[in-house]
Amino acid sequence: MHNGIKFHFEKPEDSSGFLLWQLSMLWQRRIREALSELKLTHTQFVLLAALGWLRQKSEAVTQKEVAEHARVDKMMVSKVLRSLESHGLIVREEHPVDTRAKVISLTPKGQQALQQALLLAEATDRHFFAPLQKELSDFNHLALQILKEEANPNS
Numbered sequence: 414m415h416n417g418i419k420f421h422f423e424k425p426e427d428s429s430g431f432l433l434w435q436l437s438m439l440w441q442r443r444i445r446e447a448l449s450e451l452k453l454t455h456t457q458f459v460l461l462a463a464l465g466w467l468r469q470k471s472e473a474v475t476q477k478e479v480a481e482h483a484r485v486d487k488m489m490v491s492k493v494l495r496s497l498e499s500h501g502l503i504v505r506e507e508h509p510v511d512t513r514a515k516v517i518s519l520t521p522k523g524q525q526a527l528q529q530a531l532l533l534a535e536a537t538d539r540h541f542f543a544p545l546q547k548e549l550s551d552f553n554h555l556a557l558q559i560l561k562e563e564a565n566p567n568s
Contacts, residue, residue, distance in 0.1 A: 439541075440541055441455060443537050443540075443541055444458075444534055444537055446537075447533040447534060447536070447537040448530055448533060448534065450533070451526060451529055451530055451533070453526065453530055454493075456485070456489070456493055457493055457496065457497055457502075458527075458530045458534060459483050459485070460479055460483060460485070460490060460493050460494065460497070461497065461502065461503075461519070461523060461526065461527045461530065462527060462530070462531065462534075463479050463482045463483040464479050464503065464517055464518075464519060465519060465524075465527050466482070467479065467482055468518065468519065472516075473508060473509065473516045474516065474517055474518075475508065475511075475514045475515065475516060475517065476490055476491060476494060476505075476514070476515055476517060477514065479494075479517060484560075494517065497523070501520055501522050501523070502519065502520060502522055502523035502526055502527075503517055503518060503519055503520060503523050504517070504518050504520055505517050506518070
């Protein structure tokens with residue numbers, strides 16, 4: 414049966430975008446399942462992890478820096494950070510120099526939650542990506558190549 418719709422691929426498995434979408438959906442489902450025992454959403458975990466990572470290098474981490482590091486919309490970051498703050502996982506304080514910015518820090522409860530979440534997420538990643546074994550480094554390199562290219566599309 415032919416309905417007149419023309420695809421550029423012989424079969425769906427030939428579409429990198431479709432495969433990436435399927436892979437991403439499956440991986441996100443696994444991460445959500447792992448984090449559910451901590452009552453953290455995937456987005457909350459990513460932002461906590463971004464904050465934890467950035468705080469290793471700087472005492473004054475801002476919401477904008479967390480958004481840029483995670484490559485997430487600033488407004489969404491604001492909403493999620495409010496939720497994390499209401500659960501006692503982070504605190505937001507005035508920036509010492511820029512009065513428009515807030516410095517974000519993990520609370521002790523947030524540090525504990527992040528450490529537990531990292532163990533769960535990293536174990537999930539190891540299991541999920543195990544079929545790639547030796548190719549995982551190449552996979553990561555290629556993913557970074559696309560991310561860098563898309564971050565600077567005109568260069």
